[in-house]
Amino acid sequence: MLPGAALFEVALEAIGEAVLITTPEIDAPGPVIVYANPAFYRMSGYTHEEVIGRSPRFLQGPGTDRAMLDRVRKTLSRSASFQGEAVNYRRDGSTYRMEWLITPMQDGSGQITHWISVQRDITGLRQTEAALREAGERARAGEQRQRLLAGELQHRTRNLLGVVIAIANGTVKQRGSVETFGHRLQALSRVQGLLSEGGTDTVEIGALVRAELAPYADSAFDRVTISGPEVHLTVRQVQNFALAVHELTTNAVKHGALKGETGRLGVTWEVALDQRGQHRLALIWVESGVAVDPDKIMHRGYGAELIQQALAYALQAQVDYRLDEDGVRCRIELPIA
Known part of the structure:
Protein backbone atom coordinates (compact mmCIF):
# COMPACT_ATOMS: atom_id res chain seq x y z
CA MET A 1 0.00 0.00 0.00
CA THR A 123 -16.18 26.85 -10.03
CA GLY A 124 -14.61 30.28 -10.31
CA LEU A 125 -13.28 29.51 -13.77
CA ARG A 126 -16.70 28.44 -15.01
CA GLN A 127 -18.31 31.52 -13.45
CA THR A 128 -15.69 33.67 -15.13
CA GLU A 129 -16.42 32.02 -18.46
CA ALA A 130 -20.13 32.73 -18.01
CA ALA A 131 -19.39 36.36 -17.24
CA LEU A 132 -17.13 36.55 -20.26
CA ARG A 133 -19.86 35.17 -22.49
CA GLU A 134 -22.17 37.96 -21.31
CA ALA A 135 -19.45 40.54 -21.79
CA GLY A 136 -18.78 39.09 -25.22
CA GLU A 137 -22.17 40.28 -26.42
CA ARG A 138 -20.77 43.78 -25.94
CA ALA A 139 -17.18 43.11 -26.94
CA ARG A 140 -16.63 39.98 -29.04
CA ALA A 141 -12.95 40.63 -29.47
CA GLY A 142 -12.50 40.62 -25.68
CA GLU A 143 -14.47 37.39 -25.39
CA GLN A 144 -12.26 35.62 -27.89
CA ARG A 145 -9.15 36.62 -25.97
CA GLN A 146 -10.56 35.36 -22.69
CA ARG A 147 -11.66 32.09 -24.22
CA LEU A 148 -8.15 31.51 -25.46
CA LEU A 149 -6.74 32.24 -22.02
CA ALA A 150 -9.22 29.93 -20.30
CA GLY A 151 -8.46 27.16 -22.78
CA GLU A 152 -4.73 27.58 -22.23
CA LEU A 153 -5.21 27.44 -18.47
CA GLN A 154 -7.15 24.19 -18.71
CA HIS A 155 -4.61 22.73 -21.12
CA ARG A 156 -1.74 23.55 -18.78
CA THR A 157 -3.60 22.15 -15.79
CA ARG A 158 -4.25 18.85 -17.57
CA ASN A 159 -0.62 18.64 -18.69
CA LEU A 160 0.65 19.34 -15.19
CA LEU A 161 -1.65 16.76 -13.60
CA GLY A 162 -0.60 14.24 -16.23
CA VAL A 163 3.10 14.82 -15.44
CA VAL A 164 2.44 14.40 -11.69
CA ILE A 165 0.61 11.12 -12.29
CA ALA A 166 3.45 9.89 -14.53
CA ILE A 167 6.00 10.70 -11.82
CA ALA A 168 3.91 8.89 -9.20
CA ASN A 169 3.46 5.78 -11.33
CA GLY A 170 7.11 5.73 -12.39
CA THR A 171 8.31 6.07 -8.80
CA VAL A 172 5.94 3.38 -7.51
CA LYS A 173 6.80 0.88 -10.26
CA GLN A 174 10.50 1.27 -9.47
CA ARG A 175 9.75 1.05 -5.73
CA GLY A 176 11.11 4.53 -5.19
CA SER A 177 10.86 6.22 -1.81
CA VAL A 178 8.50 8.95 -0.69
CA GLU A 179 11.51 11.25 -0.45
CA THR A 180 12.44 10.56 -4.09
CA PHE A 181 8.88 11.29 -5.21
CA GLY A 182 8.89 14.51 -3.21
CA HIS A 183 12.17 15.72 -4.73
CA ARG A 184 10.84 15.10 -8.23
CA LEU A 185 7.73 17.10 -7.49
CA GLN A 186 9.82 19.90 -6.04
CA ALA A 187 11.79 20.01 -9.32
CA LEU A 188 8.48 20.35 -11.14
CA SER A 189 7.43 23.04 -8.69
CA ARG A 190 10.58 25.04 -9.43
CA VAL A 191 9.63 25.07 -13.11
CA GLN A 192 6.17 26.40 -12.29
CA GLY A 193 7.82 29.07 -10.16
CA LEU A 194 10.08 30.14 -13.03
CA LEU A 195 7.08 30.33 -15.36
CA SER A 196 5.21 32.49 -12.86
CA GLU A 197 8.17 34.76 -12.23
CA GLY A 198 8.83 35.27 -15.92
CA GLY A 199 5.20 35.91 -16.77
CA THR A 200 5.66 34.19 -20.13
CA ASP A 201 5.10 30.81 -21.76
CA THR A 202 8.81 29.94 -21.69
CA VAL A 203 11.69 29.33 -19.29
CA GLU A 204 15.31 30.24 -19.98
CA ILE A 205 17.47 27.12 -19.76
CA GLY A 206 20.22 28.82 -17.77
CA ALA A 207 17.71 29.84 -15.08
CA LEU A 208 16.39 26.27 -14.98
CA VAL A 209 19.85 24.68 -14.56
CA ARG A 210 20.94 27.22 -11.93
CA ALA A 211 17.72 26.76 -9.96
CA GLU A 212 18.28 22.99 -9.84
CA LEU A 213 21.93 23.31 -8.76
CA ALA A 214 21.36 26.25 -6.39
CA PRO A 215 21.20 24.12 -3.19
CA TYR A 216 24.77 22.93 -3.86
CA ALA A 217 26.25 26.17 -5.19
CA ASP A 218 27.82 27.35 -1.91
CA SER A 219 29.71 24.14 -1.18
CA ALA A 220 30.82 23.46 -4.76
CA PHE A 221 30.88 26.93 -6.38
CA ASP A 222 34.51 26.53 -7.55
CA ARG A 223 33.89 23.05 -9.00
CA VAL A 224 30.75 23.73 -11.04
CA THR A 225 30.72 25.47 -14.41
CA ILE A 226 27.46 26.58 -16.03
CA SER A 227 27.51 28.39 -19.36
CA GLY A 228 25.62 28.76 -22.60
CA PRO A 229 23.62 31.23 -24.69
CA GLU A 230 20.15 32.48 -23.79
CA VAL A 231 17.72 29.80 -24.93
CA HIS A 232 14.04 29.58 -24.00
CA LEU A 233 12.09 26.33 -23.72
CA THR A 234 8.31 26.10 -24.03
CA VAL A 235 6.04 24.90 -21.23
CA ARG A 236 5.70 21.46 -22.82
CA GLN A 237 9.45 21.11 -23.24
CA VAL A 238 10.57 22.51 -19.92
CA GLN A 239 8.56 20.18 -17.65
CA ASN A 240 10.17 17.04 -19.05
CA PHE A 241 13.57 18.69 -19.48
CA ALA A 242 13.59 19.93 -15.88
CA LEU A 243 12.93 16.41 -14.58
CA ALA A 244 15.88 15.10 -16.61
CA VAL A 245 18.18 17.80 -15.18
CA HIS A 246 16.88 16.94 -11.71
CA GLU A 247 17.72 13.24 -12.15
CA LEU A 248 21.23 14.10 -13.34
CA THR A 249 21.68 16.42 -10.37
CA THR A 250 20.38 13.86 -7.89
CA ASN A 251 22.76 11.24 -9.24
CA ALA A 252 25.68 13.68 -9.04
CA VAL A 253 24.85 14.52 -5.41
CA LYS A 254 24.46 10.91 -4.30
CA HIS A 255 27.20 9.21 -6.31
CA GLY A 256 28.97 11.64 -8.62
CA ALA A 257 30.72 14.99 -8.90
CA LEU A 258 28.73 16.74 -6.16
CA LYS A 259 29.18 14.02 -3.54
CA GLY A 260 32.77 14.64 -2.46
CA GLU A 261 35.23 17.50 -2.73
CA THR A 262 37.25 16.33 -5.75
CA GLY A 263 34.59 16.02 -8.41
CA ARG A 264 33.92 18.67 -11.02
CA LEU A 265 30.77 19.34 -13.02
CA GLY A 266 30.41 21.21 -16.28
CA VAL A 267 26.96 22.02 -17.68
CA THR A 268 27.06 23.76 -21.03
CA TRP A 269 24.66 24.17 -23.93
CA GLU A 270 24.70 25.43 -27.47
CA VAL A 271 22.36 25.92 -30.40
CA ALA A 272 23.13 24.63 -33.89
CA LEU A 273 21.34 24.00 -37.18
CA ASP A 274 20.71 20.45 -38.34
CA GLN A 275 20.84 19.26 -41.93
CA ARG A 276 17.29 20.51 -42.54
CA GLY A 277 18.10 23.98 -41.25
CA GLN A 278 16.17 23.54 -38.00
CA HIS A 279 17.54 24.76 -34.67
CA ARG A 280 18.57 22.17 -32.11
CA LEU A 281 19.58 22.68 -28.51
CA ALA A 282 22.44 20.51 -27.21
CA LEU A 283 23.00 20.36 -23.44
CA ILE A 284 26.24 18.68 -22.36
CA TRP A 285 26.58 17.40 -18.78
CA VAL A 286 30.13 16.32 -17.90
CA GLU A 287 31.32 15.03 -14.54
CA SER A 288 34.99 14.37 -13.77
CA GLY A 289 37.20 13.50 -10.83
CA VAL A 290 34.74 10.91 -9.57
CA ALA A 291 35.68 7.57 -8.04
CA VAL A 292 33.16 5.61 -10.08
CA ASP A 293 31.16 2.79 -8.55
CA PRO A 294 29.25 1.29 -11.54
CA ASP A 295 26.75 -0.39 -9.20
CA LYS A 296 25.64 2.93 -7.73
CA ILE A 297 25.82 5.36 -10.63
CA MET A 298 22.40 5.72 -12.23
CA HIS A 299 22.03 3.30 -15.12
CA ARG A 300 18.58 1.86 -14.58
CA GLY A 301 15.36 2.75 -12.82
CA TYR A 302 12.92 5.58 -13.42
CA GLY A 303 15.59 8.31 -13.48
CA ALA A 304 17.58 6.65 -16.23
CA GLU A 305 14.38 5.72 -18.06
CA LEU A 306 13.20 9.32 -17.94
CA ILE A 307 16.46 10.64 -19.39
CA GLN A 308 17.07 7.98 -22.01
CA GLN A 309 13.54 7.11 -23.11
CA ALA A 310 10.96 9.65 -21.96
CA LEU A 311 12.81 12.63 -23.46
CA ALA A 312 13.08 10.86 -26.78
CA TYR A 313 9.36 10.15 -26.78
CA ALA A 314 8.07 13.45 -25.40
CA LEU A 315 10.48 15.92 -27.00
CA GLN A 316 11.92 14.04 -30.01
CA ALA A 317 15.25 14.30 -28.23
CA GLN A 318 18.45 12.37 -28.86
CA VAL A 319 20.23 11.28 -25.68
CA ASP A 320 23.75 9.96 -25.27
CA TYR A 321 24.17 8.86 -21.64
CA ARG A 322 27.24 6.93 -20.58
CA LEU A 323 29.55 6.28 -17.65
CA ASP A 324 33.23 7.06 -18.30
CA GLU A 325 36.18 6.23 -16.10
CA ASP A 326 35.83 9.34 -13.94
CA GLY A 327 32.15 10.24 -14.14
CA VAL A 328 28.92 10.56 -16.06
CA ARG A 329 28.71 12.05 -19.53
CA CYS A 330 25.33 13.03 -20.93
CA ARG A 331 24.42 14.91 -24.11
CA ILE A 332 20.79 15.82 -24.76
CA GLU A 333 19.73 17.23 -28.12
CA LEU A 334 16.24 18.40 -28.95
CA PRO A 335 14.57 20.60 -31.57
CA ILE A 336 13.62 24.13 -30.51
CA ALA A 337 11.76 26.99 -32.13
Whole structure:
Protein backbone atom coordinates (compact mmCIF):
# COMPACT_ATOMS: atom_id res chain seq x y z
CA MET A 1 0.00 0.00 0.00
CA LEU A 2 1.27 3.50 -0.81
CA PRO A 3 2.45 5.66 2.12
CA GLY A 4 -0.51 8.03 1.70
CA ALA A 5 -0.12 11.03 4.01
CA ALA A 6 3.66 11.28 3.73
CA LEU A 7 3.62 11.05 -0.06
CA PHE A 8 0.79 13.45 -0.78
CA GLU A 9 1.78 16.11 1.71
CA VAL A 10 4.94 16.42 -0.38
CA ALA A 11 2.87 16.42 -3.57
CA LEU A 12 0.83 19.38 -2.35
CA GLU A 13 3.99 21.44 -2.03
CA ALA A 14 4.31 21.13 -5.80
CA ILE A 15 0.75 21.37 -7.10
CA GLY A 16 -1.64 22.31 -4.29
CA GLU A 17 -4.49 20.30 -5.82
CA ALA A 18 -7.01 18.11 -3.98
CA VAL A 19 -6.10 14.42 -3.96
CA LEU A 20 -7.98 11.25 -3.03
CA ILE A 21 -6.73 7.65 -3.00
CA THR A 22 -9.32 4.88 -2.98
CA THR A 23 -9.34 1.12 -3.01
CA PRO A 24 -9.60 -0.51 -6.48
CA GLU A 25 -13.19 -1.76 -6.25
CA ILE A 26 -15.70 -0.10 -8.58
CA ASP A 27 -18.96 -1.70 -7.46
CA ALA A 28 -20.80 -0.48 -4.35
CA PRO A 29 -20.08 -0.20 -1.50
CA GLY A 30 -16.59 0.51 -2.90
CA PRO A 31 -14.39 2.17 -3.73
CA VAL A 32 -13.35 3.25 -0.24
CA ILE A 33 -11.30 6.38 0.45
CA VAL A 34 -8.02 5.51 2.18
CA TYR A 35 -6.35 8.92 1.88
CA ALA A 36 -7.37 12.55 1.35
CA ASN A 37 -4.97 15.47 1.41
CA PRO A 38 -5.48 18.81 3.23
CA ALA A 39 -6.44 20.56 -0.03
CA PHE A 40 -9.38 18.18 -0.38
CA TYR A 41 -10.59 18.93 3.14
CA ARG A 42 -10.36 22.67 2.44
CA MET A 43 -12.26 22.29 -0.83
CA SER A 44 -15.04 20.06 0.52
CA GLY A 45 -15.35 21.31 4.09
CA TYR A 46 -15.23 17.77 5.49
CA THR A 47 -12.81 16.53 8.15
CA HIS A 48 -10.51 13.53 8.08
CA GLU A 49 -12.84 11.54 10.32
CA GLU A 50 -15.80 12.23 8.03
CA VAL A 51 -14.02 11.13 4.84
CA ILE A 52 -11.74 8.16 5.44
CA GLY A 53 -13.48 4.82 4.97
CA ARG A 54 -16.36 6.21 2.90
CA SER A 55 -17.08 5.98 -0.80
CA PRO A 56 -16.58 9.18 -2.84
CA ARG A 57 -20.25 8.82 -3.77
CA PHE A 58 -21.20 10.66 -0.57
CA LEU A 59 -20.00 13.87 -2.28
CA GLN A 60 -22.62 13.54 -5.02
CA GLY A 61 -26.14 14.95 -5.07
CA PRO A 62 -29.08 15.96 -7.27
CA GLY A 63 -26.94 18.26 -9.39
CA THR A 64 -24.39 15.57 -10.22
CA ASP A 65 -24.66 14.39 -13.83
CA ARG A 66 -25.67 10.71 -13.73
CA ALA A 67 -24.68 10.16 -17.36
CA MET A 68 -21.20 11.40 -16.52
CA LEU A 69 -20.99 8.95 -13.60
CA ASP A 70 -21.96 6.13 -15.97
CA ARG A 71 -19.06 7.16 -18.23
CA VAL A 72 -16.73 7.12 -15.24
CA ARG A 73 -17.78 3.61 -14.30
CA LYS A 74 -17.48 2.32 -17.88
CA THR A 75 -14.02 3.87 -18.28
CA LEU A 76 -12.63 2.59 -14.99
CA SER A 77 -14.01 -0.90 -15.65
CA ARG A 78 -11.57 -0.99 -18.61
CA SER A 79 -8.72 -0.07 -16.22
CA ALA A 80 -8.37 3.21 -18.12
CA SER A 81 -7.94 6.79 -16.86
CA PHE A 82 -10.93 9.12 -16.76
CA GLN A 83 -10.88 12.89 -17.13
CA GLY A 84 -13.87 15.17 -16.91
CA GLU A 85 -15.90 17.55 -14.79
CA ALA A 86 -18.46 16.95 -12.07
CA VAL A 87 -20.63 18.80 -9.57
CA ASN A 88 -19.94 17.82 -5.96
CA TYR A 89 -21.44 18.95 -2.66
CA ARG A 90 -19.58 20.50 0.24
CA ARG A 91 -20.31 19.69 3.84
CA ASP A 92 -22.50 22.81 4.14
CA GLY A 93 -24.63 21.68 1.17
CA SER A 94 -23.21 24.17 -1.35
CA THR A 95 -22.05 22.91 -4.74
CA TYR A 96 -18.74 23.25 -6.51
CA ARG A 97 -17.60 22.16 -9.95
CA MET A 98 -14.36 20.25 -10.18
CA GLU A 99 -12.05 19.17 -12.96
CA TRP A 100 -11.08 15.64 -12.24
CA LEU A 101 -8.45 13.11 -13.34
CA ILE A 102 -8.76 9.51 -12.11
CA THR A 103 -5.85 7.20 -12.85
CA PRO A 104 -5.17 3.58 -11.87
CA MET A 105 -2.08 2.96 -9.77
CA GLN A 106 -0.54 -0.39 -10.57
CA ASP A 107 2.05 -2.62 -8.98
CA GLY A 108 4.96 -4.17 -10.84
CA SER A 109 2.75 -6.92 -12.28
CA GLY A 110 0.23 -4.46 -13.71
CA GLN A 111 -2.43 -5.20 -11.07
CA ILE A 112 -4.48 -2.16 -10.03
CA THR A 113 -3.93 -1.50 -6.32
CA HIS A 114 -5.63 1.88 -5.96
CA TRP A 115 -7.32 4.69 -7.85
CA ILE A 116 -5.77 8.14 -7.52
CA SER A 117 -8.02 11.12 -8.13
CA VAL A 118 -6.53 14.60 -8.59
CA GLN A 119 -9.18 17.33 -8.40
CA ARG A 120 -9.25 21.05 -9.05
CA ASP A 121 -12.06 23.42 -8.10
CA ILE A 122 -13.01 25.23 -11.32
CA THR A 123 -16.18 26.85 -10.03
CA GLY A 124 -14.61 30.28 -10.31
CA LEU A 125 -13.28 29.51 -13.77
CA ARG A 126 -16.70 28.44 -15.01
CA GLN A 127 -18.31 31.52 -13.45
CA THR A 128 -15.69 33.67 -15.13
CA GLU A 129 -16.42 32.02 -18.46
CA ALA A 130 -20.13 32.73 -18.01
CA ALA A 131 -19.39 36.36 -17.24
CA LEU A 132 -17.13 36.55 -20.26
CA ARG A 133 -19.86 35.17 -22.49
CA GLU A 134 -22.17 37.96 -21.31
CA ALA A 135 -19.45 40.54 -21.79
CA GLY A 136 -18.78 39.09 -25.22
CA GLU A 137 -22.17 40.28 -26.42
CA ARG A 138 -20.77 43.78 -25.94
CA ALA A 139 -17.18 43.11 -26.94
CA ARG A 140 -16.63 39.98 -29.04
CA ALA A 141 -12.95 40.63 -29.47
CA GLY A 142 -12.50 40.62 -25.68
CA GLU A 143 -14.47 37.39 -25.39
CA GLN A 144 -12.26 35.62 -27.89
CA ARG A 145 -9.15 36.62 -25.97
CA GLN A 146 -10.56 35.36 -22.69
CA ARG A 147 -11.66 32.09 -24.22
CA LEU A 148 -8.15 31.51 -25.46
CA LEU A 149 -6.74 32.24 -22.02
CA ALA A 150 -9.22 29.93 -20.30
CA GLY A 151 -8.46 27.16 -22.78
CA GLU A 152 -4.73 27.58 -22.23
CA LEU A 153 -5.21 27.44 -18.47
CA GLN A 154 -7.15 24.19 -18.71
CA HIS A 155 -4.61 22.73 -21.12
CA ARG A 156 -1.74 23.55 -18.78
CA THR A 157 -3.60 22.15 -15.79
CA ARG A 158 -4.25 18.85 -17.57
CA ASN A 159 -0.62 18.64 -18.69
CA LEU A 160 0.65 19.34 -15.19
CA LEU A 161 -1.65 16.76 -13.60
CA GLY A 162 -0.60 14.24 -16.23
CA VAL A 163 3.10 14.82 -15.44
CA VAL A 164 2.44 14.40 -11.69
CA ILE A 165 0.61 11.12 -12.29
CA ALA A 166 3.45 9.89 -14.53
CA ILE A 167 6.00 10.70 -11.82
CA ALA A 168 3.91 8.89 -9.20
CA ASN A 169 3.46 5.78 -11.33
CA GLY A 170 7.11 5.73 -12.39
CA THR A 171 8.31 6.07 -8.80
CA VAL A 172 5.94 3.38 -7.51
CA LYS A 173 6.80 0.88 -10.26
CA GLN A 174 10.50 1.27 -9.47
CA ARG A 175 9.75 1.05 -5.73
CA GLY A 176 11.11 4.53 -5.19
CA SER A 177 10.86 6.22 -1.81
CA VAL A 178 8.50 8.95 -0.69
CA GLU A 179 11.51 11.25 -0.45
CA THR A 180 12.44 10.56 -4.09
CA PHE A 181 8.88 11.29 -5.21
CA GLY A 182 8.89 14.51 -3.21
CA HIS A 183 12.17 15.72 -4.73
CA ARG A 184 10.84 15.10 -8.23
CA LEU A 185 7.73 17.10 -7.49
CA GLN A 186 9.82 19.90 -6.04
CA ALA A 187 11.79 20.01 -9.32
CA LEU A 188 8.48 20.35 -11.14
CA SER A 189 7.43 23.04 -8.69
CA ARG A 190 10.58 25.04 -9.43
CA VAL A 191 9.63 25.07 -13.11
CA GLN A 192 6.17 26.40 -12.29
CA GLY A 193 7.82 29.07 -10.16
CA LEU A 194 10.08 30.14 -13.03
CA LEU A 195 7.08 30.33 -15.36
CA SER A 196 5.21 32.49 -12.86
CA GLU A 197 8.17 34.76 -12.23
CA GLY A 198 8.83 35.27 -15.92
CA GLY A 199 5.20 35.91 -16.77
CA THR A 200 5.66 34.19 -20.13
CA ASP A 201 5.10 30.81 -21.76
CA THR A 202 8.81 29.94 -21.69
CA VAL A 203 11.69 29.33 -19.29
CA GLU A 204 15.31 30.24 -19.98
CA ILE A 205 17.47 27.12 -19.76
CA GLY A 206 20.22 28.82 -17.77
CA ALA A 207 17.71 29.84 -15.08
CA LEU A 208 16.39 26.27 -14.98
CA VAL A 209 19.85 24.68 -14.56
CA ARG A 210 20.94 27.22 -11.93
CA ALA A 211 17.72 26.76 -9.96
CA GLU A 212 18.28 22.99 -9.84
CA LEU A 213 21.93 23.31 -8.76
CA ALA A 214 21.36 26.25 -6.39
CA PRO A 215 21.20 24.12 -3.19
CA TYR A 216 24.77 22.93 -3.86
CA ALA A 217 26.25 26.17 -5.19
CA ASP A 218 27.82 27.35 -1.91
CA SER A 219 29.71 24.14 -1.18
CA ALA A 220 30.82 23.46 -4.76
CA PHE A 221 30.88 26.93 -6.38
CA ASP A 222 34.51 26.53 -7.55
CA ARG A 223 33.89 23.05 -9.00
CA VAL A 224 30.75 23.73 -11.04
CA THR A 225 30.72 25.47 -14.41
CA ILE A 226 27.46 26.58 -16.03
CA SER A 227 27.51 28.39 -19.36
CA GLY A 228 25.62 28.76 -22.60
CA PRO A 229 23.62 31.23 -24.69
CA GLU A 230 20.15 32.48 -23.79
CA VAL A 231 17.72 29.80 -24.93
CA HIS A 232 14.04 29.58 -24.00
CA LEU A 233 12.09 26.33 -23.72
CA THR A 234 8.31 26.10 -24.03
CA VAL A 235 6.04 24.90 -21.23
CA ARG A 236 5.70 21.46 -22.82
CA GLN A 237 9.45 21.11 -23.24
CA VAL A 238 10.57 22.51 -19.92
CA GLN A 239 8.56 20.18 -17.65
CA ASN A 240 10.17 17.04 -19.05
CA PHE A 241 13.57 18.69 -19.48
CA ALA A 242 13.59 19.93 -15.88
CA LEU A 243 12.93 16.41 -14.58
CA ALA A 244 15.88 15.10 -16.61
CA VAL A 245 18.18 17.80 -15.18
CA HIS A 246 16.88 16.94 -11.71
CA GLU A 247 17.72 13.24 -12.15
CA LEU A 248 21.23 14.10 -13.34
CA THR A 249 21.68 16.42 -10.37
CA THR A 250 20.38 13.86 -7.89
CA ASN A 251 22.76 11.24 -9.24
CA ALA A 252 25.68 13.68 -9.04
CA VAL A 253 24.85 14.52 -5.41
CA LYS A 254 24.46 10.91 -4.30
CA HIS A 255 27.20 9.21 -6.31
CA GLY A 256 28.97 11.64 -8.62
CA ALA A 257 30.72 14.99 -8.90
CA LEU A 258 28.73 16.74 -6.16
CA LYS A 259 29.18 14.02 -3.54
CA GLY A 260 32.77 14.64 -2.46
CA GLU A 261 35.23 17.50 -2.73
CA THR A 262 37.25 16.33 -5.75
CA GLY A 263 34.59 16.02 -8.41
CA ARG A 264 33.92 18.67 -11.02
CA LEU A 265 30.77 19.34 -13.02
CA GLY A 266 30.41 21.21 -16.28
CA VAL A 267 26.96 22.02 -17.68
CA THR A 268 27.06 23.76 -21.03
CA TRP A 269 24.66 24.17 -23.93
CA GLU A 270 24.70 25.43 -27.47
CA VAL A 271 22.36 25.92 -30.40
CA ALA A 272 23.13 24.63 -33.89
CA LEU A 273 21.34 24.00 -37.18
CA ASP A 274 20.71 20.45 -38.34
CA GLN A 275 20.84 19.26 -41.93
CA ARG A 276 17.29 20.51 -42.54
CA GLY A 277 18.10 23.98 -41.25
CA GLN A 278 16.17 23.54 -38.00
CA HIS A 279 17.54 24.76 -34.67
CA ARG A 280 18.57 22.17 -32.11
CA LEU A 281 19.58 22.68 -28.51
CA ALA A 282 22.44 20.51 -27.21
CA LEU A 283 23.00 20.36 -23.44
CA ILE A 284 26.24 18.68 -22.36
CA TRP A 285 26.58 17.40 -18.78
CA VAL A 286 30.13 16.32 -17.90
CA GLU A 287 31.32 15.03 -14.54
CA SER A 288 34.99 14.37 -13.77
CA GLY A 289 37.20 13.50 -10.83
CA VAL A 290 34.74 10.91 -9.57
CA ALA A 291 35.68 7.57 -8.04
CA VAL A 292 33.16 5.61 -10.08
CA ASP A 293 31.16 2.79 -8.55
CA PRO A 294 29.25 1.29 -11.54
CA ASP A 295 26.75 -0.39 -9.20
CA LYS A 296 25.64 2.93 -7.73
CA ILE A 297 25.82 5.36 -10.63
CA MET A 298 22.40 5.72 -12.23
CA HIS A 299 22.03 3.30 -15.12
CA ARG A 300 18.58 1.86 -14.58
CA GLY A 301 15.36 2.75 -12.82
CA TYR A 302 12.92 5.58 -13.42
CA GLY A 303 15.59 8.31 -13.48
CA ALA A 304 17.58 6.65 -16.23
CA GLU A 305 14.38 5.72 -18.06
CA LEU A 306 13.20 9.32 -17.94
CA ILE A 307 16.46 10.64 -19.39
CA GLN A 308 17.07 7.98 -22.01
CA GLN A 309 13.54 7.11 -23.11
CA ALA A 310 10.96 9.65 -21.96
CA LEU A 311 12.81 12.63 -23.46
CA ALA A 312 13.08 10.86 -26.78
CA TYR A 313 9.36 10.15 -26.78
CA ALA A 314 8.07 13.45 -25.40
CA LEU A 315 10.48 15.92 -27.00
CA GLN A 316 11.92 14.04 -30.01
CA ALA A 317 15.25 14.30 -28.23
CA GLN A 318 18.45 12.37 -28.86
CA VAL A 319 20.23 11.28 -25.68
CA ASP A 320 23.75 9.96 -25.27
CA TYR A 321 24.17 8.86 -21.64
CA ARG A 322 27.24 6.93 -20.58
CA LEU A 323 29.55 6.28 -17.65
CA ASP A 324 33.23 7.06 -18.30
CA GLU A 325 36.18 6.23 -16.10
CA ASP A 326 35.83 9.34 -13.94
CA GLY A 327 32.15 10.24 -14.14
CA VAL A 328 28.92 10.56 -16.06
CA ARG A 329 28.71 12.05 -19.53
CA CYS A 330 25.33 13.03 -20.93
CA ARG A 331 24.42 14.91 -24.11
CA ILE A 332 20.79 15.82 -24.76
CA GLU A 333 19.73 17.23 -28.12
CA LEU A 334 16.24 18.40 -28.95
CA PRO A 335 14.57 20.60 -31.57
CA ILE A 336 13.62 24.13 -30.51
CA ALA A 337 11.76 26.99 -32.13
